[in-house]
Amino acid sequence: VEEEVKSSMISFLAKLSGQQSFSTLNWKADSDPCKDLWHGVACDSRNVSVRRIFLDRLDLHGTLDVAILCSSQPLADSLMILSLAGNNVSGGVADEVGNCKQLTRLYLGRNQLSGELPSSLAMLNNLKWLDLSNNKFSGNLPGLSRISGLNVFLAQNNNLSGVIPGFDFSNLYKFNVSFNNFNGRIPDVHGRFSEDSFLGNPELCDQPLQKNCPIQNLDQKTEESNGSKGPSKDQILMYSGYAVLGLVIILFVLYKLCTRKKTQKAEASSKVASSSDHDVFEKPINGSSSEQKSVISRSEISVNSESGMVSQSLIVLKQPVAVNELRLEDLLRAPAEMLGRGKYGSLYKVKLDNGKTVVVKRIKALATSSHDFKLKMETLGQVKHPNVLSPLAFYCSNQEKLLVYEFQENGSLFKLLHGESKGFDWSSRLGIAASIADGLAFMHQEVGENGIAHGNLKSSNILLSYNMEARISEYGLMNMDDDQLSLSSASPHRPLGSGLPNALKEDVYGFGVILLELLTGKLVKNDGIDLAEWVQSVVREEWTGEVFDKELISDYASEERLVNLLRVAIKCVHRSQEARPSMNQVALMVNTIKEEEERSLIYDV
Numbered sequence: 001v002e003e004e005v006k007s008s009m010i011s012f013l014a015k016l017s018g019q020q021s022f023s024t025l026n027w028k029a030d031s032d033p034c035k036d037l038w039h040g041v042a043c044d045s046r047n048v049s050v051r052r053i054f055l056d057r058l059d060l061h062g063t064l065d066v067a068i069l070c071s072s073q074p075l076a077d078s079l080m081i082l083s084l085a086g087n088n089v090s091g092g093v094a095d096e097v098g099n100c101k102q103l104t105r106l107y108l109g110r111n112q113l114s115g116e117l118p119s120s121l122a123m124l125n126n127l128k129w130l131d132l133s134n135n136k137f138s139g140n141l142p143g144l145s146r147i148s149g150l151n152v153f154l155a156q157n158n159n160l161s162g163v164i165p166g167f168d169f170s171n172l173y174k175f176n177v178s179f180n181n182f183n184g185r186i187p188d189v190h191g192r193f194s195e196d197s198f199l200g201n202p203e204l205c206d207q208p209l210q211k212n213c214p215i216q217n218l219d220q221k222t223e224e225s226n227g228s229k230g231p232s233k234d235q236i237l238m239y240s241g242y243a244v245l246g247l248v249i250i251l252f253v254l255y256k257l258c259t260r261k262k263t264q265k266a267e268a269s270s271k272v273a274s275s276s277d278h279d280v281f282e283k284p285i286n287g288s289s290s291e292q293k294s295v296i297s298r299s300e301i302s303v304n305s306e307s308g309m310v311s312q313s314l315i316v317l318k319q320p321v322a323v324n325e326l327r328l329e330d331l332l333r334a335p336a337e338m339l340g341r342g343k344y345g346s347l348y349k350v351k352l353d354n355g356k357t358v359v360v361k362r363i364k365a366l367a368t369s370s371h372d373f374k375l376k377m378e379t380l381g382q383v384k385h386p387n388v389l390s391p392l393a394f395y396c397s398n399q400e401k402l403l404v405y406e407f408q409e410n411g412s413l414f415k416l417l418h419g420e421s422k423g424f425d426w427s428s429r430l431g432i433a434a435s436i437a438d439g440l441a442f443m444h445q446e447v448g449e450n451g452i453a454h455g456n457l458k459s460s461n462i463l464l465s466y467n468m469e470a471r472i473s474e475y476g477l478m479n480m481d482d483d484q485l486s487l488s489s490a491s492p493h494r495p496l497g498s499g500l501p502n503a504l505k506e507d508v509y510g511f512g513v514i515l516l517e518l519l520t521g522k523l524v525k526n527d528g529i530d531l532a533e534w535v536q537s538v539v540r541e542e543w544t545g546e547v548f549d550k551e552l553i554s555d556y557a558s559e560e561r562l563v564n565l566l567r568v569a570i571k572c573v574h575r576s577q578e579a580r581p582s583m584n585q586v587a588l589m590v591n592t593i594k595e596e597e598e599r600s601l602i603y604d605v
């Protein structure tokens, strides 16, 4: 390591701690930070440049002088992680932090830091994780909207004020500015964060806080955008005149519309009375009359004659605000969009009158009787695991079976891995793997006598909620008569002569494949090559390093933990069902790796 880097680091620590820490931390001027293992320092594989400095929870009482580190060009060009979390460090963040362009993680939480945050923070294009929480920072937050790869932003419990600037929320999965003095309208967080992220700021308003912005706030906005101090009396009179005229026109149009609708309704009900079709949801008929066309353009699923009689038969299993007192007519009336046709039937996204969005699965003909279907759905409705998406409601008649689910804003794991978005980092992948494993282990063990198998586990059935929590969807759709059939599509390796395939062990196989997708970033079937087969052949040839997703390598994911997770995946996709671990064992192994990762980020390197 260059002398300049070494002396910058020593001066940095001197300010942070005073001389006494040097010997305990082994930071000695006549030694090398990389080769002589300075405490908390991690270097590149050639031991020539410093990549990470972790000085967490060392009871450091001095001042932060980030300018010393970031003014040394070679250090600024190599430093990726700086962590001082959980000390008693005071001082502020200097402008020079903007020179440390390689920083991906900056952990300053739980200190006594104060002053304004420099606008140069916005220059840190590579930042993924910024933790400023539990300090005494004040003033405005700099605009960080250019940092598109930011995954985590934590600034809770400070004295920050002003309006919350725009962020690029597309990759953010943790965001917290609670308990500050922010004011004004909350930017559109696209439903990703709940009110917990904003609480404790008395002057903040709008969603997701249950607090409307005062009119005056809106006026201010218009004034600001007009650049004037406000309308004159004449202008007010003129605008009120326009408003009254507008209102009269709107009322007239509404009156006309209502009278027309009434006539149409009367016509429609006379047609319906003569209909003999008994499906509840029907595919749009290629329109002939203009009336049919208008129904189709509102919704891909349309109502027919039976809707009136079945209104009480929609069984609501959970009672969140979204489906409170939901009736079948509401579902049928609402605009819907087809999301896809899966193994078990078609899926529609439905926007309810109350503004909430749900997803309706119209199940293809099932061999299961209505009675068994009801029983199964009611059991599933009782399942309360945060990582399993259980139905909100269902409808069941001899002709039709519908399931209603909460809409998951962030799509599927499949899309996240193989779609266009970038920056799906290692700790997020590990977190998602652990959540799926927990959900599956719970279902395999705790529900019913022998547990409930999923039967169709794959990355498109792992959905991500508004705050990027993983939820296993389509649970329990594998019906009893269908078990054999659905199993035939799971693992390509049927156990030879070993009796009935065990559906739970097939889920373990499915989970192993998801782990492989997370580790390699590759599709399950790529040019006809099976992912599990490919990984096993590469590992047999001892080219293990080749299998990992390049994005993970450049994220400096620990090779040891990558390999450990790969080992778990390979156990799960073992040819023999008996040799595969139980989901409970798998969950334990994955969680151990996740905990090691979390510890490494905080304590050691």
Ligand SMILES: Nc1ncnc2c1ncn2[C@@H]1O[C@H](COP(=O)(O)OP(=O)(O)OP(=O)(O)O)[C@@H](O)[C@H]1O
Binding pocket: 339, 340, 341, 342, 343, 344, 345, 346, 347, 359, 405, 406, 407, 408, 409, 411, 412, 456, 460, 461, 463, 473, 474
């Ligand atoms: N509750 C939901 N919220 C948001 N998106 C969903 C929801 N359920 C499913 N999806 C997404 O809608 C798309 C279509 O789903 P569908 O279940 O019809 O097919 P699939 O999952 O691809 O196939 P299969 O039924 O065989 O599992 C998928 O991309 C899926 O990830």
